[in-house]
Amino acid sequence: MKKDYGRIATENEAIISCLVLGATVLLGMPRIVFGEIVLLEALSIFGMLIFLYKFGFGIGMCWCMMTGFVASFSIGITEYFVGWILVGVLAQGLSCTFGGGRFAFGMYYGGVYLLVGTYLYETILSEEGFKALASALLVFLLAPRRLMLRIEEGVKIGALSDNSPEWGRLVIDRINNLSRAFKRIEYTLASDSGSSMSFSDVGNIIEGFTNQLERAVPMRKTISSAIISNLALRDIRVKNLVMLKNQEERYEIYITAKVVRGKLVLASMVRDIVSKEIGMDMEVKDESRNIVGRNYEMICLRQKPTFNCNVAVRRLSRYESQVSGDDYYVGDIMDGQKLIMLADGMGNGVEAASDSGMLIDVIEELLTAGFDKETSIKIVNTYLSERNKGERFSTLDMLILDMHTGYGRLFKQGAATTFVKRGQWIELIKSTSLPMGVIDGAVCENCRKKFYHNDIIVMVSDGVLESIVVENSDDYLRDLLLNSDNQDVEEIATEIADAIGSISGNRLRDDASIIVVRLSKR
Numbered sequence: 001m002k003k004d005y006g007r008i009a010t011e012n013e014a015i016i017s018c019l020v021l022g023a024t025v026l027l028g029m030p031r032i033v034f035g036e037i038v039l040l041e042a043l044s045i046f047g048m049l050i051f052l053y054k055f056g057f058g059i060g061m062c063w064c065m066m067t068g069f070v071a072s073f074s075i076g077i078t079e080y081f082v083g084w085i086l087v088g089v090l091a092q093g094l095s096c097t098f099g100g101g102r103f104a105f106g107m108y109y110g111g112v113y114l115l116v117g118t119y120l121y122e123t124i125l126s127e128e129g130f131k132a133l134a135s136a137l138l139v140f141l142l143a144p145r146r147l148m149l150r151i152e153e154g155v156k157i158g159a160l161s162d163n164s165p166e167w168g169r170l171v172i173d174r175i176n177n178l179s180r181a182f183k184r185i186e187y188t189l190a191s192d193s194g195s196s197m198s199f200s201d202v203g204n205i206i207e208g209f210t211n212q213l214e215r216a217v218p219m220r221k222t223i224s225s226a227i228i229s230n231l232a233l234r235d236i237r238v239k240n241l242v243m244l245k246n247q248e249e250r251y252e253i254y255i256t257a258k259v260v261r262g263k264l265v266l267a268s269m270v271r272d273i274v275s276k277e278i279g280m281d282m283e284v285k286d287e288s289r290n291i292v293g294r295n296y297e298m299i300c301l302r303q304k305p306t307f308n309c310n311v312a313v314r315r316l317s318r319y320e321s322q323v324s325g326d327d328y329y330v331g332d333i334m335d336g337q338k339l340i341m342l343a344d345g346m347g348n349g350v351e352a353a354s355d356s357g358m359l360i361d362v363i364e365e366l367l368t369a370g371f372d373k374e375t376s377i378k379i380v381n382t383y384l385s386e387r388n389k390g391e392r393f394s395t396l397d398m399l400i401l402d403m404h405t406g407y408g409r410l411f412k413q414g415a416a417t418t419f420v421k422r423g424q425w426i427e428l429i430k431s432t433s434l435p436m437g438v439i440d441g442a443v444c445e446n447c448r449k450k451f452y453h454n455d456i457i458v459m460v461s462d463g464v465l466e467s468i469v470v471e472n473s474d475d476y477l478r479d480l481l482l483n484s485d486n487q488d489v490e491e492i493a494t495e496i497a498d499a500i501g502s503i504s505g506n507r508l509r510d511d512a513s514i515i516v517v518r519l520s521k522r
Helices: 012-028 039-055 057-075 079-098 102-119 127-142 165-189 199-211 221-233 267-278 349-368 373-388 462-467 473-482 489-504
Strands: 215-217 236-245 251-259 282-284 297-303 307-316 326-333 337-345 394-402 407-413 418-422 425-429 445-450 456-460 512-521
Touching: 012 039, 012 057, 039 057, 039 079, 039 102, 039 127, 057 079, 079 102, 102 127, 221 236, 221 251, 221 267, 251 267, 267 282, 267 297, 307 326, 307 489, 326 349, 326 512, 337 349, 337 456, 337 512, 349 373, 349 394, 373 394, 373 407, 394 456, 394 512, 418 473, 425 473, 456 473, 456 489, 462 473, 462 489, 462 512, 473 489, 489 512
Parallel strands: none
Antiparallel strands: 215 236, 236 251, 251 297, 282 297, 307 512, 326 337, 337 394, 394 407, 407 445, 418 425, 418 456, 456 512
């Protein structure tokens, strides 16, 4: 409860009870003077500064009226009641008109207090009153920043209900991705013989889709107040603030906000404020607005990954006059995962390139839409096997890296050996499964591995190993990597390509592709 005092501040009944309690304490307080400063007046003015600035006009004026009545009753002069109410109204009016932070509000209040005391109610600006004002202003301006964060009215914290616009936006985006994925399958892979995907498969897909929808998690009130207040200082008004956690336990924050005055603001400024207050590095999501404008728009932030990776690719055609039959993809999918794929179409030339390109495109579309990995591979393999009748096929070598944890999953269906280098140690990951499209129900081998800082992963197509004309091409490539001190992925990829050309006499046995990945901590 100590860490969540902001919860009290957001409940009107609770805070009004606190105001009444504070005014009662002041009413029963004896006349205490510290260095010619009357404690009653100083505390009353300090309370006015806090409640007007922090909680706004309604709560602030309640305190002005209560303390004005207490001071008038204790001192016997009614000018305190009227004068303090007038000062509060004018100071709050200036703040609403011209804006500004704590320092600006202190200047508004001090200036109005001096004017009202000089020209209307001299009693509140007596020598004791002036010293009480000065001491209250000094404490107000020097108080810890977090204690003085404004509580913005009308902001919904964590209010992402099923009928809210923000939730609707998230669901619609996901449904559109799902719809595009199905259309992509139908357009690209549908065969004349029809689909063997059962209603059970479709049900599992939709069930998996709904399980991937994020769930709202509570945000500590002190943190949400700090975010809203800091944005307000930059003339950004927040309408809704919610923190979500997805199925991978990654945090996302959605802020519906607009600029009320001044220039438009970059979403990166919002990201920096949120990251600082929650103590977690965030980044702007791809689908988010990049600018906070004059109308309410949703800024989408997600937890920034711990790892980064550099990737280099080399593609070598067996025949210079023909396009390579290999294809690849490197990109990001949901929840901070890096997707790297390498496909090798049967044979060479345009037809092989079409097969491998189709395989890469559709799996990427499915995974981006949020489909399960195994389900995506099963769908594509089913369609390819129906369409090609086992006469044409493509290999699939796929790596999905979780950039938050460093864990990765390798999927291999007819693919060549993958090499993982960690210092002076190398692991070879092999596969004995059939390529994609040979038979329906073919098994896709996969394994889960933990990768670390400076790990190097080398994925190659069959043409690389076939072109290394030695007794054991796997051992040759392993020794080449072990004897290399290169850490730059581009140099490693070039070194492998040069070695293949040298040992084969520039006469490749098949199209050859090389993907080199180096994982590093941010």
